[in-house]
Amino acid sequence: MSTEGDTARREEPGAAPEAAPRGAAAAEPVLDARLAVDRGRFRLDARITAGPGEVVALLGPNGAGKSTALRALAGLQPLSSGRVLLEGRDITAEPVERRPIGVVFQDYLLFGHMSALENVAFGPRCRGTGRTEARALAAELLADMGLEAYAHTRPRRLSGGQAQRVALARALAVRPRLLLLDEPLAALDAHTRVEVRAGLSRRLHDFDGAAVLVTHDPLEAMVLADRVTVLEGGGVVQEGPPAEVARYPRTDYVARLVGLNLYRGERHGTSIEVDGAGENRAAGVRIEVASPGEGRVFAAFPPRAVALYREEPVGTPRNVWRLRVEGVERFGDQVRVRLGGALPLSADITPAALAELAPEPGGEVWASVKATEVQCYPA
Numbered sequence: 001m002s003t004e005g006d007t008a009r010r011e012e013p014g015a016a017p018e019a020a021p022r023g024a025a026a027a028e029p030v031l032d033a034r035l036a037v038d039r040g041r042f043r044l045d046a047r048i049t050a051g052p053g054e055v056v057a058l059l060g061p062n063g064a065g066k067s068t069a070l071r072a073l074a075g076l077q078p079l080s081s082g083r084v085l086l087e088g089r090d091i092t093a094e095p096v097e098r099r100p101i102g103v104v105f106q107d108y109l110l111f112g113h114m115s116a117l118e119n120v121a122f123g124p125r126c127r128g129t130g131r132t133e134a135r136a137l138a139a140e141l142l143a144d145m146g147l148e149a150y151a152h153t154r155p156r157r158l159s160g161g162q163a164q165r166v167a168l169a170r171a172l173a174v175r176p177r178l179l180l181l182d183e184p185l186a187a188l189d190a191h192t193r194v195e196v197r198a199g200l201s202r203r204l205h206d207f208d209g210a211a212v213l214v215t216h217d218p219l220e221a222m223v224l225a226d227r228v229t230v231l232e233g234g235g236v237v238q239e240g241p242p243a244e245v246a247r248y249p250r251t252d253y254v255a256r257l258v259g260l261n262l263y264r265g266e267r268h269g270t271s272i273e274v275d276g277a278g279e280n281r282a283a284g285v286r287i288e289v290a291s292p293g294e295g296r297v298f299a300a301f302p303p304r305a306v307a308l309y310r311e312e313p314v315g316t317p318r319n320v321w322r323l324r325v326e327g328v329e330r331f332g333d334q335v336r337v338r339l340g341g342a343l344p345l346s347a348d349i350t351p352a353a354l355a356e357l358a359p360e361p362g363g364e365v366w367a368s369v370k371a372t373e374v375q376c377y378p379a
């Protein structure tokens with residue numbers, strides 16, 4: 001079991017090298033913040049950075065300090081010490097309304113007595129933009145969100161997904177360099193969430209500033225973000241590209257909750273052709289899913305959904321791969337087996353199952369996953 005302390009270490013020895021997230025390479029970070037906040041017995045002490053065009057998810061359990069960090073970035077929560085640099089400019093002392101930051105709050109906090117258009121025009125108006133210009137900008141943003149027809153609609157007449165898009169348009173209306181989103185999908189029901197998430201993902205990736213979003217849903221972090229920063233107890237415990245964090249968890253929380261096997265690929269019917277470099281592509285690996293569809297998708301299944309066998313399993317499980325055992329770690333009452341090869345994945349099994357499997361280091365085993373266990377989301 002590996003429970004790390006509360007210091008951030010960005011490089012895990014032995015971690016698989018990953019391509020730098022989009023836009024994050026050697027470029028100057030858009031956001032470079034060191035946030036120290038004291039709230040009674042709780043102390044947040046975290047460095048949060050985001051590169052141009054980069055979407056960073058702050059992920060962590062309840063009470064980890066995610067919202068405190070977001071509020072501190074927005075200027076809604078004073079710092080005990082530290083500073084917030086945005087494109088090299090120190091905005092620590094700037095009041096909320098002067099920061100080039102757009103915020104999408106969890107419940108969207110749209111003004112109920114204003115139309116969608118007026119809600120979106122509100123920010124620019126407060127910052128001194130003339131009425132006509134502010135309304136034109138708002139109309140344009142609503143059109144970008146596919147909401148032209150709802151410009152004059154009041155928030156209570158909007159669906160959850162529409163309200164979310166109005167909130168995003170409102171945040172973008174101040175032409176922010178940093179976009180902050182607090183649990184942006186939490187107010188939606190499960191079905192709407194999947195759809196809205198795909199739209200949000202596209203819009204976040206079209207945004208050329210930096211975005212920081214708070215979530216305690218690992219899948220949301222994995223799907224929306226280029227980089228994940230995990231907070232626990234007020235400190236950063238892990239940071240990295242989603243796939244790397246999922247594959248090399250550094251704390252029990254990360255292992256249990258973020259330990260997803262996550263892939264991108266192209267769905268044709270009920271079969272996903274997994275993207276990947278080198279080995280994967282050569283092997284043309286496919287993941288079978290239960291429901292059909294077409295297009296770019298994420299496919300995810302938890303390590304506990306993977307069964308391991310010494311011999312090729314009989315019957316016809318639709319997903320079976322022969323993989324190499326790369327590592328075995330114990331956490332809680334489970335054992336996590338890390339497998340490499342055509343489809344790198346992690347499997348959680350019981351110690352008894354491991355004893356039966358008796359894998360040799362570097363030896364091969366059969367892994368299977370039921371198609372019904374694979375969750376599939378538009379990418």
Ligand SMILES: Nc1ncnc2c1ncn2[C@@H]1O[C@H](COP(=O)(O)OP(=O)(O)OP(=O)(O)O)[C@@H](O)[C@H]1O
Pocket residue numbers: 039040042060061062063064065066067068069216
């Ligand atoms: N107004 C407050 N005064 C004092 N302490 C507070 C206040 N609000 C929150 N806290 C403390 O700050 C800590 C971090 O809270 P925060 O809301 O930032 O966590 P979080 O990670 O966003 O959690 P959640 O996922 O539950 O929203 C908590 O331990 C909480 O007790």
